[in-house]
Amino acid sequence: MAKLDYIKEAVIKRNPNDVEFIQAVDEVLLSLEKVAEKHPEYIKKGVFERIVEPERQIIFRVPWVDDQGKLQVNRGYRIEFNSAIGPYKGGLRFHPSVNISIIKFLGFEQIFKNSLTGLPIGGGKGGSDFDPKGKSDAEVMRFCQSFMTELCKYIGPNTDVPAGDIGVGAREIGYMFGQYKRIRNEFCGVLTGKGLKWGGSLVRTEATGYGLCYFTEAMLQDKGNSFKGKKVVISGSGNVAIYAAEKATMLGAKVIAMSDSSGYIIDENGINLDVMKEIKEVRRGRISEYAKSVKGSVFHKDGRIWNTPCDIALPCATQNELNKEDAETLIKNGVIAVCEGANMPTTPDAIDVLMQNHILFAPGKASNAGGVATSALEMSQNSLRLSWTAEEVDARLKDIMENIYKTVSETAKEYDAPDNFMVGANIAGFIKVADSMIEQGIV
Incomplete structure (x- = not known):
């Protein structure tokens, strides 16, 4: 029996219908077997049990009115998975396929992806089963305003900073930011992927x-x-x-x-x-x-x-x-x-x-980390109240991605799995978060 089978069994028992989440956990745990052998303190301190359980799961109703005046109801989610190395960071996905399993799998992956960037951001994800396709701008606006009316209670520039994902582009981010600003009466870096005229970062789209x-x-x-x-x-x-x-x-x-x-x-x-x-x-x-x-x-x-x-x-x-x-x-x-x-x-x-x-x-947690890395750079620009040039942001992005490859490759070799970049990514992302969790006590 593998050392971490008990963790997978506990995840399945607690989340029996969350197929995508179980798949994501299984893939990571397979990579972490050698870590558990080399670092028994992670088992002793209960790190594995804690890292597969979200710190907070928020599910809420999103009522809105379509252009025909009919009331529609969707479901909204935000999974704040792990904040050991920084505020929760991860996109919002608006798509009919969205459910709790998909949001949990995405939030879990985000922990390790964000860790690999080397930037101080934790893992989270959110979204709704709302489908923006075929909707008018007015309908999308009403939905986004209703969605943010509830979500704004749980997010903030030092707490949780959502971004875009599938179905959530500049239009949706704009409507949500406007509603957050209206309710909270503050202009801050609470969302990334914002318009360039009001706090967004060059190169974020790319x-x-x-x-x-x-x-x-x-x-x-x-x-x-x-x-x-x-x-x-x-x-x-x-x-x-x-x-x-x-x-x-x-x-x-x-x-x-x-x-x-x-x-x-x-x-x-x-x-x-x-x-x-x-x-x-x-x-x-x-x-x-x-x-x-x-x-x-x-x-x-x-x-x-x-x-x-x-x-x-x-x-x-x-x-x-x-x-x-x-x-x-x-x-x-x-x-x-x-x-x-x-x-x-x-x-x-x-x-x-x-x-x-x-x-x-x-694996995506390494190779597609450029989006969240640049989102974190947008957060930095918002905190400093300045804007970097496209060349500056692109150069930082290139450095981050090359460093991620170097880290992933070297970690894979260290754990006797050369060229297995999935193992390297999972282990490198995990260790930074695990050590931070231990240093912060039982939280």
Whole structure:
């Protein structure tokens, strides 16, 4: 029996229906077996029992009125998971799939991701099963105001600083910030991803996608390789995917495929990002429109984007989107690296296949930490009442991501798992938080 099986059993008993959360905990605990052997004080001090249990779980009703005057009710969540190294930090997700399990898994992952950035931020996550798609600006505003009316009781610049996530962009952040300011009568850095005119940070929009590519490039260069001349497939076409495509292109790669929930497009000439941004960021349209606008591109309504032969795969859409069969197909087609831009997009059996075949694999908690890192830089700018240039923020982001790769790689070697960046990320993120928890006593 593994040393930490009792923790997993307790998590399953306490959260029997939270499938995504159990998956996330299981993946981390597998990596921490060697830590438990090397550091028995973590068992003695009950660190493992505490780190898998949120410090606070908030669930609330969100009533709002649609444009037809009909009352609608959604459910809101905020999981404040761990504040050992700083105020809770993590995004808000507005999507019909949101439930307590997904928010807990995301909040749990956020603990280690935030720790890896080297910045003083704890782990949290939140959101609602509200779907902004198809809603008018007025409906989105009314929902966001109702959501923040309750959430504002629990957050603050030194307590909990939410950001955006799926379904929560500049529009939603603006409406929520306005409501927080109205209720609390204070202008502060309570949310990140704010507009540039009122406290936002340059490069925040690009940060997760750019950071993903900075991490991937550092990993490739460590192995004598790079993005240059590589074919890249990126799932998704939202914020993370678009700016990952932009930075990969800047680094000399050719991005040949992207997707959304309706299907995927292949453009062997390289994705035209001006067209993609117009469709997805300006018109909020479907990716099928790209094939109508760009000659030579093809839209696939059915099938899997991972069937597209490529050198580098960047899953940037959602959890568990890349399965074992996809991994086998990618390997057969010559992939050399799979780096996660989304949170937990690769299933456990797919990860096993990639690792067994010596494919470079970067877990999201390391490779997509650029977004939260730049959110923390936004917090710093708000506290200092100043704004850094885009070049300053981008340089800091690049340094952070390269340092995360270095930390993850060195930790993996230290624990006899060279090139296992999942093990390295989990252990490096955990130790900083665990030591802080012990030093702060039983809290």
